[in-house]
Amino acid sequence: MSEKSSIEKTDIVAVEAGSSRDVIVPQSGPERDAIVKRLKLKLDLRLVPYLALLYLFNALDRGNIGNARLAGIEEGTHLKGNDFYNALSFFYFGYTISQIPNMFIMKKVTPAVLVGVTMILWG
Numbered sequence: 001m002s003e004k005s006s007i008e009k010t011d012i013v014a015v016e017a018g019s020s021r022d023v024i025v026p027q028s029g030p031e032r033d034a035i036v037k038r039l040k041l042k043l044d045l046r047l048v049p050y051l052a053l054l055y056l057f058n059a060l061d062r063g064n065i066g067n068a069r070l071a072g073i074e075e076g077t078h079l080k081g082n083d084f085y086n087a088l089s090f091f092y093f094g095y096t097i098s099q100i101p102n103m104f105i106m107k108k109v110t111p112a113v114l115v116g117v118t119m120i121l122w123g
Helices: 002-011 030-070 073-077 083-108 111-122
Strands: 012-015 023-026
Touching: 023 030, 030 073, 030 083, 030 111, 073 083, 083 111
Parallel strands: none
Antiparallel strands: 012 023
């Protein structure tokens, strides 16, 4: 009996131990493949729409600054030479600098909350 139970313990891995919904996932085999496939589908259905919106807003943001230049923002703001490109680079510095606090915030809240708040604040 002890030999059989030790074999069973090595063949499975407990995921989400301590939660109310413990899931036992085999380390190999068709059952594991089915569980992994369902998990990937669930992640895709939950993350891809939000990421698509983020990419859309990013493209709109870049397009708007280009349209503003064509509409004459340089004359209205008295920008000369490379001043427009220097001002444009500050947008990317803002995105880059905001990533540092986001990593610390992500340790405190779930990624779903962080992505949602980021979309609202930057959108």
